[in-house]
Amino acid sequence: MSAVAATALVSVAACSGGGDGGARGSATEGTITWWGWTPDAPVAQSLIEAFNEDYPDIHVNFVSKPISGYDAVLSPAxxxxxxxxxxxxxxxxxNGGVETFAGGAIDLRDAVTEALGEDWETQLAPPGVDGLVVEDKVVGLSAGSVYSGTLWINQDIFDEHGLTPPVTLEEWRQVCEDLESAGEGCFVQGAGNGAFDMDSFEAIMENIEPGLYADASRGEAPYTSPQFVQGMQIWKSLFDDGIMQAGAVGLQQYPDANNEFMSGNYAMIMMGTWYSQYTVEPIMTSAMEAAGVADPEPFTMVPIDFPDVAGTGNVGSLFGDADYGLAVSGRSDQQAAATTFAVWLATSEAGQQAVANTLNDIPSLTSVQPEWDDIDLVDPEEQTERMQDLTAHAAESTEPRFATVSADLNDVFQEVLIGVARGETSIDDGLAQLQAVVDAE
Known part of the structure; x- marks a missing residue:
């Protein structure tokens, strides 16, 4: 990095603002700790290594926290x-809701303005701007966005048994029967994790009527409408008809379902664009080892559209938000170095290229795309075009994932989906509960 650029970031850190009127510590050296539920440790380490090429004297320690308990440990920390x-x-x-934790972070508006100029908002993808600002305070800077609405399949399992990925609900049922007859697991989901249940349900609703899911969360459409009744019926049928694996509600998406898929025990899983990282051979190898696989041999995994479960032909919808924003703690004594790291990763071409090449996120800086020729895919012939298509399609998506869902609605949504899946909550009662939350807000 040039001396001019380094000097600029010193200025950024100095004006970013902590509780004492200025960021504490040095902007070019020090040791900082970064907490997050994402990215996976190997991806985080690759980002840190790229950062250290420009800032060798700032040491970053990444601490991975479980997604299910992130809020509980972060609040006191x-x-x-x-x-x-x-x-x-x-x-x-x-998890990590920006409004919940805004009070613990410094305002990064001056920092990002110094880095990109007064028009910084036009240079960054909208999900990473709109979703991380609270009452004009830039709480976090987005490394990139993630989009859900896809299934991922183990192409090797499908090829071994001469099967075609399902396109309709009936085909999905039949594929599961065929795989199970062959001694293979079909589809795995940690349905005890409400956030991923919401992903599946939003995918169902996007198939029924695109945009209706987000409209209802904003109070612009009723949850008690026939479309949502149909959506809940389809959701419950995934459990009743054996598409969801036995005991799904007793598992978490991470680590349980993820480990099952990475171990080759199931042929399909509901995950979003963040799962692209596992198409990279060394990252998949690490993930398989973490799942308990001895001497792992990476397999070919590819994304497919969520099946046309409602028979409408509305397929291929993706919905997403900023994956995570980097916030700088108001209590840190290394605010300047922490700001340097956040600004570098979220706004610099070098940082965003490092993000793009991990395939964990769609870059926040709109001018940056993955360098496909430099990415070590497991099966480039099978995966490259599909990954390029997914990345391009995601960048065009405008539907939100969690950004329009309030904390109260989120809590009730997760309870209702699990209750309906278990048969403990009727569809009508569940939808009435959702509508009551929106009405109260």
Whole structure:
């Protein structure tokens, strides 16, 4: 990095603002701790290594926290000087909700303005701007966005048994029967994790009527409408008809379902664009080892459209938000170095290229795309074109994932989906509960 660029980031850190009127510490050296539920440790390490090419004297320690318990451990940590210097936040009411943790972060508006200029918002993807600002305070800077609405399949399993990925609900049922007859697991989901249940349900609703899911969360359409009744019926049928594996509600998406898929025990899983990282051979190898596979041999996995479960022909919808924003703790004594890291990863071409090439996120800086020739895919012939198509399609998506869902609605949504799946909540009662939350808001 040039001396001019380094000097600019010193200025950025100095004006980014902590509780004492200026960021504490040096902008070019120090040791900082970064907490997040994502990215996976190997991906985080690759980003840190790229950062250290420009800033060798800032040492970043990434601490991976379980997605299911992230909020619970972060809440007390950011009120302590022993907590993280940098921590992940996310739009809406999912884990790391930006409104929940805004009070513990410094305002990064001056920092991003210094880095990109007064028109910085036009240079970054909208999900990473709109979703991480609270009352004009830039709480976090987005590394990139993720989009859900896809299934991922183990192409090797499908090829071994001469099967074609399902396009309709009936084909999905039949593929599961065929795979199970052959001794293979079909589809796996950690349905005990409400956030991923919401992904599946939104995919169903996008198939029924695109945009209706987000409209209802904003109070612009009723949850009690026939379309949502149909959506809940389809959701429950995934359990009743054996598409969801036995005991799905007793599992979490991470680590349980992820480990089952990475171990080759199931042929399909509901995941979004963040799963693209596992098409990269060394990252998949690490993930398989983490799942307990001895001497792993990476398999070919590819994304497919969520099946046309309602028979409408509305397929291929993706919905997403910023994956995570990097927030700088107001209690950190290394705010300047932490700001340097956040700004570099989220706004610099080098940082965003490093993000793009991991395939974990769609880059926030709109001018950056993955360097496909430099990415070590497991099966380039099978995967390259599909990954390029997915990346391009995601960049065109405008539907939100969690950004329009309030904390109260999020809580009730997760309870209702699990209750309906178990047969403990009727569809009408569940939808009435959702509508009551929106009405109260």
């Amino acid at each position: 950011i009120t302590s000087s022993d907590g993280p210097d940098v921590f992940n936040v996310a739009p809406g009411s999912a």
